[in-house]
Structures are given as structure tokens and as C-alpha cells.
Amino acid sequence: MVRVLGIESSCDETAAAVVVDGRRIASNVVASQSSLHAATGGIVPEVASRQHVRWIVPVVREALNQAGLTPAAIDIVAATRGPGLVGSLLVGLSAAKALAWGWQRPFCPMNHIAGHVYANWLGEELPEFPLICLVVSGGHTDLVAMRGHHDFRLVGRSRDDAAGEAFDKVARLLGLGYPGGPAVERAARDWLGPVPRLPRAWLPGSRDFSFSGLKTAVSRMVQAPDAPPSAAIAMAFQESVVDVLVEKTLEAADELGARCVLLAGGVAANGRLRARMTDSCGLPLFIPAMALCTDNAAMIAAATSYARDFDDSLAADAEPGLDLTTRVN
DSSP: OOEEEEEEOSSSEEEEEEEETTTEEEEEEEEEOHHHHHTTTSOOHHHHHHHHHHHHHHHHHHHHHHHTOOGGGOOEEEEEEESSOHHHHHHHHHHHHHHHHHHTOOEEEEEHHHHHHHGGGGSSSOOOSSEEEEEEETTEEEEEEESSTTOEEEEEEBSSSOHHHHHHHHHHHTTOOSSHHHHHHHHHHHOOSOOOOOOOOOOTTOOOBOOHHHHHHHHHHHHSTTOOOHHHHHHHHHHHHHHHHHHHHHHHHHHTTOSEEEEESGGGGOHHHHHHHHHHOOSOEEOOOHHHHSSOSHHHHHHHHTOOSOOOSSOOOOOTTOOSSOBOO
16 A cells, blocks of 8 residues: 655645545645635736745645544655746645655655646546546646556647636636636526637647637627627637537547547536537546646645656756656657
């Protein structure tokens, strides 16, 4: 039995969790800053890092308490190394290193995006390789192929705005508030009238995505004299994003011979995306529980449980621009 204490602080969530054998969540504690950053309509990095300093020790203590464990029962301490906000990353990474050193346990620096992927191993069934995972998290919209554990091959990515960024920017254009993803989804869900048409960037011959032009089209629609209601535009925008995400993911799965399809990241919590993917996917489909789509530490602990030969020297530094893998055409 391997018990991993995971710590996640890449953005504005201070989180700690204990996962057993890469499958069972013994605890999963998250201190969110969403209400704090709503006042500014977005994350202020300095404010976020200060809040991490405030919450990191209480969150770790609560994770151990909920798991009913003492530090002596922890086998590995892991923390997010990147990508993310450098000030936020440093808080969690430094805390995890200190704990690993003090407890004399191995330390594993983990990639935040790998964590999102491995949230899919925390359900009842296990994904089967080879697989395709659509990662839609914050500044990332990536199609990742995997032939084995931590064997990540990037086969498609956004050429400009990621889907999550586009949701935030469109929510701001429509005056729907922050965070943008849930705000757009709520507005779209309430609209029962006609839906205006917005473009889809299919990028023929490529598995890449592009949402910058869609954002521009929304801006022009909002500024038009006969602009539709904001809820109608929200629905049109969401349908455009979901259409492209679903179609490109399933095409890649077919082309690459995947045995199953995974969703990962904060946008994977979008109800319309989950429903469309469920209806359209002819392969086994894995979608994390809602609480495991957004940033959390259980995913970091799970990813660590399947890692091999990681460097536990405590020398790892925060890497805000850390890549999951190199591009494979």
C-alpha cells in the first residue's frame, strides 16, 4: 500500500490530499480563492500567492486529519512544479519539500497537466491504453495520446486562446462575471429562444484548435446595433466551442486507434461538453467527477502514484511554463 500526500498550488486553489495506491481518495481538501478574485474579475498573482501562504499549513493538516493518518504513514510527498503562477507554485512546492525533508520521505515534483489527466484514474473503472485525452484547463487545450503511464504525446493544441481563456474573455464581454466558464454555462442553460450562429475554426488537416477568431466574432456581435441577448450569445459561443472540441477529439481517437477517450481539466466540468461527448463517443469515455475537474491535490497524488524513477533530490524548482511533453506531428 502506497500513500501519497499531494499538494497543489499552481493558481488560486490551495489544496492537499492523500491518495492510496493511486485509486482511493483518503482525503481531498481545497481552499478556494474564487470569491476573493471575483472582485477584480480575474486572478491577481500577488494576492493569490499570499493566500497560499495563509492556507498551506491548515490545508495539509486537514488532509492528514481527514485521512486519519500521521506523517509517519505517508510514503511519498508530491507537489505541483508547473505550469502555473510562479509565486503560487513556490508556496506549495516549498512546503512539500520541507515536509519531505522533515519526515524523511521521497519528494516528487509533478506536472499540473499530468495531474488533470490522472484524475481519470480516481473513478471506479481504469482507462485502457492506448488512449486519447482532451485536456481543457486554464491556458491549455491539448490533445494528448498515451501508450502507457506518463507516456504523453502531444498530438494537437490550441494555436492561440485556449478554451478556458476564451470562456473567461467572452464572459467578460457579456458582463456575466467571474469565473467565466460557469457563468457562460449558466447563461446558456437559461436561454430558450433562437440561437445566433457563430463560426467554428475547424483547421482542416490539423488536430489543432483556435478560439481567438471566435472571441472576435463574439465581440463584434456584442457591439452590433441589433445584438442578441447575452444569454443567446453565451449559448452560441458554448455550442461553437463544444462542437470543435468533441469532433476533433473523436477524429483523433479514430485516427490513432485509441481504445478509450478521456476528458480532463476545468472545462471538463462544463455540462454541455460532458453531455455531447457522452452522446457522441463510441468508445469507453472517462470524465472525472466534477470536484476532480477543477484544480485539486488528489489528481497530483494520483499522478505521482503511477510515476517511475522520479527525482527526489529536493532540487526541483518551480517552472511556470513547464510542458507536459514535446509536440508529435
